[in-house]
Amino acid sequence: MKAMIIEDDPMVRDLNHRFLERVSGVYFSEIIEVNSATNALSEAELTKVDLILLDTYMPGMSVVDFLQVIRERKNHAAVIMLTAASDNETVQRTIDYGVTDYLIKPFTFKRFETAIHKFAESHQTIMNTQVVQSQLDELFQGNTVTTTPPTTALPKGLAQNTLGVVVAAIKQLDETAFTNQQIVEVTKLSRISTKKYLNFLVTQNALQESVDYRKVGRPVTMYQVTDTGALAQLLHQ
Known part of the structure; x- marks a missing residue:
């Protein structure tokens, strides 16, 4: 296509x-x-x-x-x-x-x-x-859409300990919406690394991703917690 x-x-x-x-x-x-x-x-x-x-x-x-x-x-x-x-x-x-x-x-x-x-x-x-x-x-007539089901194991390249660090940073920020850069500043991890974990949390429906189209500069990806229970489950799987 x-x-x-x-x-x-x-x-x-x-x-x-x-x-x-x-x-x-x-x-x-x-x-x-x-x-x-x-x-x-x-x-x-x-x-x-x-x-x-x-x-x-x-x-x-x-x-x-x-x-x-x-x-x-x-x-x-x-x-x-x-x-x-x-x-x-x-x-x-x-x-x-x-x-x-x-x-x-x-x-x-x-x-x-x-x-x-x-x-x-x-x-x-x-x-x-x-x-x-x-x-x-x-x-x-149908509204069925094939989506990626939540997984019970971390994808290759992700570590449970690092996931815990990222989730702890999200809780520490305690904000309605946050950016990858804010997570980087709290965790001291690389932007590429934290982005992988945020993307994973989005696929698990623990976070919601949106785009902030600002008047000046590039659009910024924002994240919001949608399911605190899912965050906790991922930490203890």
């Missing part, structure tokens, strides 16, 4: 690109980045794209006009909106052109992953040479 990210902010494009690469169980052979809807229409690869991640605010051409053009060209790529716009008219008009999901910034990685999993399931069903009723029922 191929994906295209249409976003005028290079930092947000890069973040969405990395989110796509992190989604478990879904592989894209190519992820194309484009800075405007107008430039996307001139991309030769647009006709081969299976998924488009599209921001509402685009210079030169509205997203509604863009969607109208690609549908007139018989382009059937799935479109997921990643946007700060949440007005009813925008939502309705984009849905009319076949937008399959709508993520309002700031969204969590878990919600993003759910959207991509749902797209992948629908794509696989549609691409089958012959579908059966049960598959179509799940596609059009």
Whole structure:
């Protein structure tokens, strides 16, 4: 499968690109980045794209006009909106052109992953040479999404003692939301190391991940504790 990210902010494009690469169980052979809807229409690869991640605010051409053009060209790529716009008219008009999901910034990685999993399931069903009723029922009526189940053992490369250090730092911060850098400052571990443990805690639903799109500088990944019980269980497994 191929994906295209249409976003005028290079930092947000890069973040969405990395989110796509992190989604478990879904592989894209190519992820194309484009800075405007107008430039996307001139991309030769647009006709081969299976998924488009599209921001509402685009210079030169509205997203509604863009969607109208690609549908007139018989382009059937799935479109997921990643946007700060949440007005009813925008939502309705984009849905009319076949937008399959709508993520309002700031969204969590878990919600993003759910959207991509749902797209992948629908794509696989549609691409089958012959579908059966049960598959179509799940596609059009079901809400089942394949996600990575919680594990009972630490992945390779993670240590129980270090996990305890990271969890203790989270408790020590005692904040509504925190960053990886704050964990680094408390634990004195490397950013790469602490990031691995935070990512693991997100997969176990102990933490929730979101993105803070700041007016100045790069977007910042924020973490929040969602399940204190899960944190405690992971420490004693």
